[in-house]
Amino acid sequence: MNGREIEKTRQMTQDLVRFPSVSDVSNESVSQFVADQLSAQKFEVEWHSYVDAKNQNKVSLVAKRGSGLGGVAYLAHTDVVPAEDWSLDFCGPFEPTERDDRLYGRGTCDMKGSLACALQAASTIDPQSQSKPIYFVVTSDEEVGMLGAQIVNSKSKYFQEMVEGDTVGIVGEPTKLGVFHAHKGGQRLSVRARGKSAHTSTNEGVNANYQLIPALPELLTLRNESESNPKYRNLDFDPPTLSWNMTITNEPEAVNVTTSLAQANIFLRTMPGVDHGPLLEAIQRLCNQHQLELSINDGVEPWQVPSDASWVQDMLRLVQQPESHSVCFATDAGILQRLKRMLICGPGDIQQAHRSDEWISLDQLAKGTQIYQQAFQHWAV
Ligand SMILES: [Zn+2]
Incomplete structure (x- = not known):
């Protein structure tokens, strides 16, 4: 790897960061840019698009170079988290700027820097030298529900081929180039009380809070039990718990209007080997008793492969580290687990992602x- 190649990675990261592809707007233009890069490198590119709930066109790409089956895949997403809280005065979130051996900008760390590394790495491999294929999977909406990965899982011909060919998948999320063999999943629930909103100068309203509040101490008891009961723990993770988090929302929120909606929003970080079903049943019973509505939204499955799997061990040798670890955030791997031989390994530190001064070194x-x-050399040449 020479200086010119590394300079190209830095340039490519900047090009990607300049697209303000926050999850709530379309990622079509950044996807077109990535598709053009891949086509220029002689990849065949599948284009999967859908219109999301906010009427934005979203695109996920799956690309292949080289014939045959197996080989290696690199997986990334092009969406980034919002940047309204951006705190740096020397550059805006979408004006990538280098300073003190760091590149600042929204998405530099999570995960356009990683995608740039993989694009540059693939450009250094002569397609004629490949005995097996290299694939790219570049999804939309990873940060908000992983719909892009779901489309790839259900629609992509190349992804199906990867599953059948037992391709090794490298999810390039930021791990400081450590190797990860497991991650937690996510399960969202909402517990809802409905009232009737009216101006409080009248007697017409019904305040939904008065129905939710009596259930809250019992919800808190369930939460405390879920954190302390060993059956809801997996010691492979730190913290080893479901990390039950809860927020409470009201609509409307004006103090002179009775609120017609009171909702407790619960988020559990599910883990492999932990059955959280009994907890959901207990929440359902509590809701029945208090006449509350429970909705259980589509979750992301936790993901795990054996830490002694051959592909994990091979990657550990490449990064020259003794052992793999588990992480507490979810990735597209949770949705794409029909692909058996996966691992997570990417540049950048997760501590620097999603921050108001996001950067990558x-x-x-x-x-x-x-x-x-x-x-790519190891698995495709
Ligand atoms: Zn990410």
Whole structure:
């Protein structure tokens, strides 16, 4: 890996960050840019689009170069979290700027820097030298419900081919180039009381809070039990618990109007080997008793492969580390687990993602490019 190649990775990261592809707007233009890059490198590109609930066109890409089956896939997403809280004065969130060996900008760390590393790494591999295929899976909406990965899972011909060919999948989320073999999933629930909104100068209203509040101490008891009961723990994770979080929302919120909706929003970080079903049943019983509505939204499954699996061990040798770990955030791997041979390994530190001063170190961009080049060599040449 020479200086010119690393300079190209830095340039490519900046090009990607300039697209303000926050999850609530279309990612079509950044996807077109990535598709053009892949086509220029002789990849065949599948284009999967859908219109989301906010009427935005979303695109996920799956691409393949090289014939045959197996090989290696790199997986990323092009959406980024919102940037309204951006706190740096020397650059805006979508004006990538290098300073003190760091590249700042929304998505530099999660995960356009990683995608740039993989694109640059693939460009250094001569397609003629490949004995097996290299694939790219680049999804939309990873940060908000993972709909892009679901479309890839159900519609992509190349993804189906990867499943059948037992391709090794490298999810490039930021791990500081450590190797991860498991992650938690996510389950959202809402417990809802409905009243009737009216101006409080009248007697017409019914305040929904008065129906929800009596149930809250029991919900808190269930929460405390879920954190302390060993059957809801998996010691492979830190913290080893479901990390039950809860927020409460009211609509409307004006103090002179009775609120017609009171809702407790619960989020559980589910883990492999932990059955949280009994907890959901207990919440359902509580809702029945208090005449509350419970909705259980589509969750992301936790994901795990054996830490001694051959592909995990191979990747550990490439990154020169002794052991793999588990992480507490979910990724597209949860949705794409029909692909058996997966792992997570990407440049950048998750601590620097989703922040108001998001950045990635230039050193991680250089190392990431090198590691992906070695991985493509190892599994596809
Ligand atoms: Zn991410």
